[in-house]
Amino acid sequence: MIKKLKPCISGYGLYTLLTPLVMIGEVGMEVLIPYVMSLIVNNGIEGDGGTAYTVKMGLLMVGMAIVSLIFGSLGAYFSSKASMGFSKNLRSKLFNKVQDFSFKNVDHFSTASLVTRLTTDVTMVQNSFMMLIKMAFRSPVMLIGALIMAVRVKPDLSLVFLVSVPVLALSMTFIMTKAHPRFRLMLDRYDKMNSDVQENLIGIRAVKAFVREDNEKKKFSMGAEAVRKAQISAEKLVILTSPIMQMTMYATIVAVLWFGGKMVIGEDMQIGDLSAFVTYINQILMSLMMLSMIFMMLVISRASVSRIVEVLDEQPDITDENASQREVYDGSVEFKNVTFGYNDTAEEAVLKNIDLKIASGETIGIIGATGSAKTTLVSLIPRLYDTSEGEVLVGGANVKSYKLEKLRDAVSVVLQKNVLFSGTIKENLRWGDKNATDEQIEDACKSACADEFISGFPDGYETDLGQGGVNVSGGQKQRLCIARALLKKPKIIILDDSTSAVDTATDASIRKAFREKLGDTTTIIIAQRISSVRDCDRIIVLEDGRIDGIGTHEELLASNAVYREVYDSQQKGDED
Numbered sequence: 104m105i106k107k108l109k110p111c112i113s114g115y116g117l118y119t120l121l122t123p124l125v126m127i128g129e130v131g132m133e134v135l136i137p138y139v140m141s142l143i144v145n146n147g148i149e150g151d152g153g154t155a156y157t158v159k160m161g162l163l164m165v166g167m168a169i170v171s172l173i174f175g176s177l178g179a180y181f182s183s184k185a186s187m188g189f190s191k192n193l194r195s196k197l198f199n200k201v202q203d204f205s206f207k208n209v210d211h212f213s214t215a216s217l218v219t220r221l222t223t224d225v226t227m228v229q230n231s232f233m234m235l236i237k238m239a240f241r242s243p244v245m246l247i248g249a250l251i252m253a254v255r256v257k258p259d260l261s262l263v264f265l266v267s268v269p270v271l272a273l274s275m276t277f278i279m280t281k282a283h284p285r286f287r288l289m290l291d292r293y294d295k296m297n298s299d300v301q302e303n304l305i306g307i308r309a310v311k312a313f314v315r316e317d318n319e320k321k322k323f324s325m326g327a328e329a330v331r332k333a334q335i336s337a338e339k340l341v342i343l344t345s346p347i348m349q350m351t352m353y354a355t356i357v358a359v360l361w362f363g364g365k366m367v368i369g370e371d372m373q374i375g376d377l378s379a380f381v382t383y384i385n386q387i388l389m390s391l392m393m394l395s396m397i398f399m400m401l402v403i404s405r406a407s408v409s410r411i412v413e414v415l416d417e418q419p420d421i422t423d424e425n426a427s428q429r430e431v432y433d434g435s436v437e438f439k440n441v442t443f444g445y446n447d448t449a450e451e452a453v454l455k456n457i458d459l460k461i462a463s464g465e466t467i468g469i470i471g472a473t474g475s476a477k478t479t480l481v482s483l484i485p486r487l488y489d490t491s492e493g494e495v496l497v498g499g500a501n502v503k504s505y506k507l508e509k510l511r512d513a514v515s516v517v518l519q520k521n522v523l524f525s526g527t528i529k530e531n532l533r534w535g536d537k538n539a540t541d542e543q544i545e546d547a548c549k550s551a552c553a554d555e556f557i558s559g560f561p562d563g564y565e566t567d568l569g570q571g572g573v574n575v576s577g578g579q580k581q582r583l584c585i586a587r588a589l590l591k592k593p594k595i596i597i598l599d600d601s602t603s604a605v606d607t608a609t610d611a612s613i614r615k616a617f618r619e620k621l622g623d624t625t626t627i628i629i630a631q632r633i634s635s636v637r638d639c640d641r642i643i644v645l646e647d648g649r650i651d652g653i654g655t656h657e658e659l660l661a662s663n664a665v666y667r668e669v670y671d672s673q674q675k676g677d678e679d
């Protein structure tokens with residue numbers, strides 16, 4: 104698992120290496136200072152060293168304290184640099200990975216969970232990385248250093264550690280093993296709460312429209328309460344560490360003062376050694392506690408690391424590694440016995456045994472009830488999903504044989520759930536063609552009947568859209584999306600219910616512009632209204648994932664019951 108994260112240190116390796124080194128320097132000073140102190144007491148004050156000796160050693164001690172301070176500050180600086188660089192690399196790596204994901208990969212994790220993994224989880228790992236490089240060497244060195252010094256000062260008094268160190272180590276291990284599952288639970292609940300928040304914010308309009316605020320508040324407070332409970336249950340154990348640590352420490356100090364005091368009285372030990380010894384007790388037990396904290400931090404972040412590695416390990420299921428750089432020859436499309444399901448476990452496929460041939464330049468309409476798999480059918484053409492069985496051909500070749508970029512440049516889709524991004528109208532349209540001239544942009548907008556409302560805005564094409572394109576109406580957004588797709592000058596253009604929010608007159612003029620300007624572009628129009636597709640060369644009637652009929656408007660009226668029914672109901676609706 105850790106191996107996967109190692110490359111993220113790149114560029115910050117020096118800081119990662121320097122941190123433990125300077126921390127060890129700091130510890131060295133910290134361990135030696137009590138020793139110098141004991142020399143001052145023993146020789147300078149008690150002994151016959153005199154003032155000169157005391158001052159000399161005092162200055163040495165100040166010098167060591169300054170060096171220790173410098174090392175400590177450098178450690179903080181290096182570790183911050185290293186951990187922040189590490190997390191930047193890790194985030195970029197994750198983000199780049201997600202960019203390669205297919206729709207199916209994203210469905211697998213859910214958008215909310217991916218956001219949590221890129222933010223909270225990375226921060227969690229960043230913190231423990233920092234703790235690790237700062238403390239993982241510092242604490243053991245301090246533990247061993249202080250132990251050695253203590254034994255040097257007074258071997259027989261050090262026997263107290265044979266009792267206190269195992270007591271502390273055992274109780275810390277016990278607490279940490281008990282706390283681990285509780286922290287796991289806390290993280291899972293935290294994840295659930297995060298996804299509730301994200302879902303709510305993404306769908307805030309629907310929440311307001313259906314006056315669901317109270318339910319959402321209740322749902323959120325339940326989630327927050329669950330996090331609180333899990334957190335308390337985990338922390339309850341952790342707070343035990345402090346009293347246990349203090350008790351052990353004071354008990355040890357009492358024991359040392361008791362035995363050490365007797366030794367001093369019996370002139371078997373010097374008073375300076377006793378005071379140094381007490382400081383070493385402090386250092387030894389503190390570093391033991393630090394070690395247990397590091398251990399805990401690792402335990403907590405292990406959950407985050409595994410969630411991150413899951414994303415890094417996910418295989419993008421649509422790749423074009425072995426594809427050729429060949430351009431798409433023309434706008435013909437063919438489905439050969441295609442069957443497709445969104446997941447392999449589903450009992451029934453969404454699309455079943457589709458055979459279909461569309462000639463280049465043809466205009467095709469697709470009609471069918473909601474859920475009849477219209478969107479699914481067309482998303483196989485630009486390879487947004489791969490077929491489960493059978494193959495899809497574009498320009499006479501299997502879609503898998505093209506580089507994705509070439510294929511998707513040739514097949515332009517206006518998705519049913521389309522989005523615009525923050526930025527100006529012009530910037531958004533340039534997604535279609537980043538080198539488009541102003542004339543080309545205006546021309547595309549004319550075909551999509553978007554120029555009329557854009558020129559009505561005070562800033563025209565420079566109007567800022569706000570995040571997710573909130574500043575335009577549903578119908579205006581659809582027309583901008585059509586214009587954006589047209590700018591690609593594709594060989595195949597697919598409009599998935601893209602004029603549903605546009606009035607019938609505008610819908611008709613968009614179709615007219617399409618007919619006049621896109622003569623040799625294959626056009627596939629999915630629509631709910633018969634009027635949107637009745638002029639198409641052929642219309643496909645989809646029913647429950649199967650092709651129920653193909654033909655012109657007149658042919659289908661004569662031969663297809665489903666089509667006639669839809670037609671009749673819409674005619675009636677018009678007459679009412």
Ligand SMILES: Nc1ncnc2c1ncn2[C@@H]1O[C@H](COP(=O)(O)OP(=O)(O)OP(=O)(O)O)[C@@H](O)[C@H]1O
Binds near residue numbers: 445446453472479
């Ligand atoms: N991402 C997905 N994951 C799993 N199942 C899906 C997914 N998208 C669609 N489905 C299922 O596939 C079936 C066909 O959906 P599809 O979106 O193709 O229908 P549609 O004909 O476009 O409907 P509409 O007219 O409402 O847009 C539905 O039963 C739906 O539940």
Ligand SMILES: [Mg+2]
Binds near residue numbers: 477
């Ligand atoms: Mg659809």
